[in-house]
Amino acid sequence: MPTGVAMRDVREQLFDAAERVLLRDGPDALTSRAVTTEAGCAKGVLHRHFTDFDAFLTELVRDRIRRLAHQGDLLLGCVGRGAIADNLTGFLTDLFSSVAVAIVGLTISRDGLRARLRSSSPSGVPILTEAVAAIAGYLTAERDRGRLDAGADVDTLALTLIGSAHMLFADRTGTPPSPEAVQRLARSVVPQTSVG
Template structure:
């Protein structure tokens, strides 16, 4: 490995390799050796940048959560445009891309990882899905304030319903992801009692 490579570049190279292993072989195959082999680097490179493999996995998940949080302004900027169902479908398609589903499977596969990420974030629930639900809740609240959802719409219940339902549609790694029409139909069904117009 060349010297002088920036730490962030090495981290990203290792994170991307971990995602490829997850996508191809699932969470049970994710080991430090699998990651370094996939990245094409010596085994010691990972341990030079992370205290251990547990820290590597924790930082991988935290990094992917941070990326998800960057999408919040984009969804909130859609308030009042298109339809609520169309906006949520686009957001759910984005967050449930194959990498996000793989990260969620890793989090649910490893109890210790889930506990470390929860502790680092000071949050409950399944990391990544909890943050996605919070973004959707903010969006639904804004649409309710605008009058595009019924005044009594329970956004605290609707948001996890949307996340859970979408996750079930995408959870099978071996199947093709659902088309946008399937996802939009699910979103419309969840919102059927509260959407206006």
């Protein structure tokens, strides 16, 4: 590999490379060598920016959690508009069509990574915990507008949606669920009181 060539946005290039390896080959294939090879850089580049590989993976997961926060903001922007199930279908599809399923597998398979993430995600599975919070926030806003039953337990509904959607999308090598299947799930878990 050439040396002395400056890389722009090194962290983001390494994160994107790790994501490609995760999506293509799964968590077991994710090594510092695989990431740097995928990024087209020397292995030392990763270690110049991160103290070790678990530190790199921790920042990768945290970066993807920050991206999820943006998706949550977009979902909140849908409050009062369209069908609740359609809004949830879009959020769930975007979430699980991305690297989220692979990130879940990664965090489950690496004890050191989970331990480091506990400082910012003290319970549950990182990324899924944040997705549950985003959905619960959205459902609370819809309930406050009267579009969801006043007695709806939004926390349980959010957990049910994330757990069920994760089961639909869990096989990263299989055929992803159809939009209709995701919408059917959302409609069955969260019936709305009106469309208006």
